[in-house]
Amino acid sequence: MRAKAAKKNVTVIDVANAAGVSKSTVSLVLQGSDKVNPATRDKVQAAMAELGYVYNREAASLRGKRSNLVAIVINDLTNPYSAQLAVGLEANIRRMGLFSMLVNSGEDKNTQTELVQSLKEYNVAAFVICPAPGTDANWVNELAGSVPVIHIMREVAGAIVPTVLPDNQGGTLAATRHLIAQGYRRIGFFGGNQSISDYGERLKGFHMALAEASLEAAGIWETAETNRHGGRLAMAALLNDAALLHPNHVPEALVCFTDIVAYGAIEQLRQHGLVPGRDMAIVGFDDLEDSSLMTPALSSIAIDADAVGASVCAVLDAIRKGKELPTLGRLEVALKARGSSPAKQAV
Amino acid sequence: MRAKAAKKNVTVIDVANAAGVSKSTVSLVLQGSDKVNPATRDKVQAAMAELGYVYNREAASLRGKRSNLVAIVINDLTNPYSAQLAVGLEANIRRMGLFSMLVNSGEDKNTQTELVQSLKEYNVAAFVICPAPGTDANWVNELAGSVPVIHIMREVAGAIVPTVLPDNQGGTLAATRHLIAQGYRRIGFFGGNQSISDYGERLKGFHMALAEASLEAAGIWETAETNRHGGRLAMAALLNDAALLHPNHVPEALVCFTDIVAYGAIEQLRQHGLVPGRDMAIVGFDDLEDSSLMTPALSSIAIDADAVGASVCAVLDAIRKGKELPTLGRLEVALKARGSSPAKQAV
DNA sequence: ATGTTGTTTTGGAACGTTCCAATTTGTGTT
DNA sequence: AACACAAATTGGAACGTTCCAAAACAACAT
Numbered sequence: 056m057r058a059k060a061a062k063k064n065v066t067v068i069d070v071a072n073a074a075g076v077s078k079s080t081v082s083l084v085l086q087g088s089d090k091v092n093p094a095t096r097d098k099v100q101a102a103m104a105e106l107g108y109v110y111n112r113e114a115a116s117l118r119g120k121r122s123n124l125v126a127i128v129i130n131d132l133t134n135p136y137s138a139q140l141a142v143g144l145e146a147n148i149r150r151m152g153l154f155s156m157l158v159n160s161g162e163d164k165n166t167q168t169e170l171v172q173s174l175k176e177y178n179v180a181a182f183v184i185c186p187a188p189g190t191d192a193n194w195v196n197e198l199a200g201s202v203p204v205i206h207i208m209r210e211v212a213g214a215i216v217p218t219v220l221p222d223n224q225g226g227t228l229a230a231t232r233h234l235i236a237q238g239y240r241r242i243g244f245f246g247g248n249q250s251i252s253d254y255g256e257r258l259k260g261f262h263m264a265l266a267e268a269s270l271e272a273a274g275i276w277e278t279a280e281t282n283r284h285g286g287r288l289a290m291a292a293l294l295n296d297a298a299l300l301h302p303n304h305v306p307e308a309l310v311c312f313t314d315i316v317a318y319g320a321i322e323q324l325r326q327h328g329l330v331p332g333r334d335m336a337i338v339g340f341d342d343l344e345d346s347s348l349m350t351p352a353l354s355s356i357a358i359d360a361d362a363v364g365a366s367v368c369a370v371l372d373a374i375r376k377g378k379e380l381p382t383l384g385r386l387e388v389a390l391k392a393r394g395s396s397p398a399k400q401a402v
Numbered sequence: 403m404r405a406k407a408a409k410k411n412v413t414v415i416d417v418a419n420a421a422g423v424s425k426s427t428v429s430l431v432l433q434g435s436d437k438v439n440p441a442t443r444d445k446v447q448a449a450m451a452e453l454g455y456v457y458n459r460e461a462a463s464l465r466g467k468r469s470n471l472v473a474i475v476i477n478d479l480t481n482p483y484s485a486q487l488a489v490g491l492e493a494n495i496r497r498m499g500l501f502s503m504l505v506n507s508g509e510d511k512n513t514q515t516e517l518v519q520s521l522k523e524y525n526v527a528a529f530v531i532c533p534a535p536g537t538d539a540n541w542v543n544e545l546a547g548s549v550p551v552i553h554i555m556r557e558v559a560g561a562i563v564p565t566v567l568p569d570n571q572g573g574t575l576a577a578t579r580h581l582i583a584q585g586y587r588r589i590g591f592f593g594g595n596q597s598i599s600d601y602g603e604r605l606k607g608f609h610m611a612l613a614e615a616s617l618e619a620a621g622i623w624e625t626a627e628t629n630r631h632g633g634r635l636a637m638a639a640l641l642n643d644a645a646l647l648h649p650n651h652v653p654e655a656l657v658c659f660t661d662i663v664a665y666g667a668i669e670q671l672r673q674h675g676l677v678p679g680r681d682m683a684i685v686g687f688d689d690l691e692d693s694s695l696m697t698p699a700l701s702s703i704a705i706d707a708d709a710v711g712a713s714v715c716a717v718l719d720a721i722r723k724g725k726e727l728p729t730l731g732r733l734e735v736a737l738k739a740r741g742s743s744p745a746k747q748a749v
Numbered sequence: 750a751t752g753t754t755g756t757t758t759t760g761g762a763a764c765g766t767t768c769c770a771a772t773t774t775g776t777g778t779t
Numbered sequence: 780a781a782c783a784c785a786a787a788t789t790g791g792a793a794c795g796t797t798c799c800a801a802a803a804c805a806a807c808a809t
Contacts, residue, residue, distance in 0.1 A: 423788075423789090424788065424789045424790070425789085425790090426788070426789055426790075427787085427788060427789075430787095430788085437786070437787065437788095438787070438788085439786085439787060439788090442787080442788085461794090463794095464793095464794050464795065464796085465793070465794045465795095466794080467794075
């Protein structure tokens with residue numbers, strides 16, 4: 056696409072002429088060097104303002120072989136949690152003086168590959184990727200050979216890149232323990248499926264807590280899609296199953312794979328005249344903003360979104376300064392107990 | 403941020419040497435010129451693959467004064483409709499051979515200004531902006547003087563830039579007519595507020611339809627925030643108001659400002675043991691994906707998201723080719739009548 | 750004056766591409 | 780064989796910045 060025809064760009068040389076210094080000096084001012092005389096600095100800055108100078112980052116990046124452009128490749132922007140995560144990341148990255156651009160892979164491996172290929176042409180400084188299902192470890196490792204890569208939220212087996220992960224297992228462990236402490240005994244695991252990397256971890260936490268209390272799982276209902284509609288369908292299946300069971304075997308509490316899945320489940324419950332919290336205790340995972348506002352408020356496992364951003368930034372900073380990378384522990388999660396998982400009423 | 407130290411970049415010159423041609427020829431191949439001999443083209447492409455050449459778009463953009471990078475500045479990515487819109491736009495723009503990057507203003511005018519300033523440094527070819535509330539027309543016009551700007555979804559009074567807008571008034575007109583046709587007489591307008599540019603248009607369509615049928619509005623409930631929680635609060639207010647009214651004056655149908663607001667309203671209704679569709683007919687606006695899947699499915703006004711993308715792309719194409727800009731009519735909207743607005747049952 | 754040190758400033762080369770005008774190569778006609 | 784004309788290829792300059800090594804300037808002690 057052509058630039059506006061007539062208007063010639065104001066360059067560092069124009070500024071230099073206007074300020075009566077050399078272009079090198081202007082460049083130093085631009086970089087905030089401390090070895091330029093404050094008086095000249097002011098003069099130069101005045102000239103820049105006067106001429107309406109716009110820094111040309113492409114030229115700088117070309118010459119300097121450095122870039123402060125970070126690409127965030129997110130898995131699915133239409134998923135509220137991902138959107139929230141992306142927005143948080145963006146803010147964090149911007150705050151550390153880098154600029155971030157966002158692209159959406161839509162959970163599609165091929166789109167992801169194409170996007171990354173294009174972004175490489177823009178000389179991005181680093182990739183922050185929430186990898187699409189089926190991402191190839193070799194591909195990741197090769198990419199990481201030419202530009203820093205950070206994975207978030209999901210693990211790609213065999214990929215040797217810094218990865219920021221929440222404590223999935225600890226989360227469902229806490230959620231399940233909470234339900235047990237509230238007096239529930241017939242607890243099911245609800246939503247998600249094997250194709251998602253963190254499914255196994257969350258399921259494991261669930262089973263651990265049950266084992267501690269010598270309980271059996273009341274059932275496991277997978278969802279084809281990890282979204283609201285998936286939750287609706289799975290709850291329909293659950294209610295269908297339950298109708299065939301002795302009342303003493305119907306699940307009375309659910310640990311949900313995500314809040315979104317829980318939302319769908321709740322809609323379906325209500326559809327059948329059942330009330331979450333009263334007829335079925337529910338705990339979600341992600342602690343979306345809406346979860347604390349709905350009625351009853353949804354109990355959930357909160358992942359500190361700022362901590363994700365902070366970890367990513369710590370890694371970026373280490374890369375930038377050429378320091379050793381910080382070791383990344385699992386991000387802490389916190390149980391938010393709310394109205395959807397009240398203490399069980401004596402019958 | 404430093405590029406990987408050791409690895410020297412493969413350049414167009416390296417490719418030229420490997421293929422035994424000049425760099426100019428390689429450049430022509432890169433641009434897909436038809437005046438290069440197919441045989442040499444293949445030779446060059448083989449060399450590129452061999453060496454793992456990566457195109458350097460910054461250098462190209464610097465020299466050529468052209469860019470195929472389009473910036474999408476979206477108002478609020480955590481809003482599902484905006485997210486959906488952004489994703490659709492991204493896909494459309496990519497399909498026409500441009501590359502788009504997404505940034506989020508979070509409905510904040512100042513953030514928007516900062517983002518645009520930074521993006522200018524990256525020599526973007528065009529801005530597609532869903533303007534934050536309070537965006538200054540002078541600022542827009544000045545920006546548009548140096549780089550093409552397209553506004554979407556919202557109008558900034560006084561800004562003279564191509565603007566892609568849905569037929570807001572026609573949408574609520576259709577929604578309200580539909581409710582009237584279904585037999586409802588006490589119809590209210592629900593959600594949104596004056597600070598949003600399209601509020602007035604949507605409200606006007608509502609009033610027009612009522613006037614056609616010689617009806618009075620059953621009430622107007624604004625929301626401070628145009629999100630789910632806003633919907634919840636407004637419905638609580640409505641139910642509170644209704645409790646004081648004679649049953650013959652309680653609204654029996656609502657035209658909602660957005661689907662999201664309708665979702666909140668429905669949650670609150672259910673909370674009171676009321677059922678949408680049965681106790682209160684509801685029509686939304688935006689036709690989010692979930693709306694057709696929930697129970698009862700939410701009647702809504704669909705804005706053709708692809709049409710937004712198509713219009714934006716038409717403008718981009720005209721700009722790129724230096725042609726006259728296409729005139730932009732209002733985007734068509736379509737009523738999706740579903741279970742939340744059934745024919746009124748005889749009492 | 751002269752030297753010594755430290756602080757500011759500077760011209761030219763370089764980054765990897767595209768553009769332009771000019772050159773080389775190829776094809777067909779006389 | 781010489782010419783005209785089209786097709787294909789090419790070297791050098793340019794885009795706007797940063798880097799580098801060197802130069803200019805200032806401050807102070809001798």
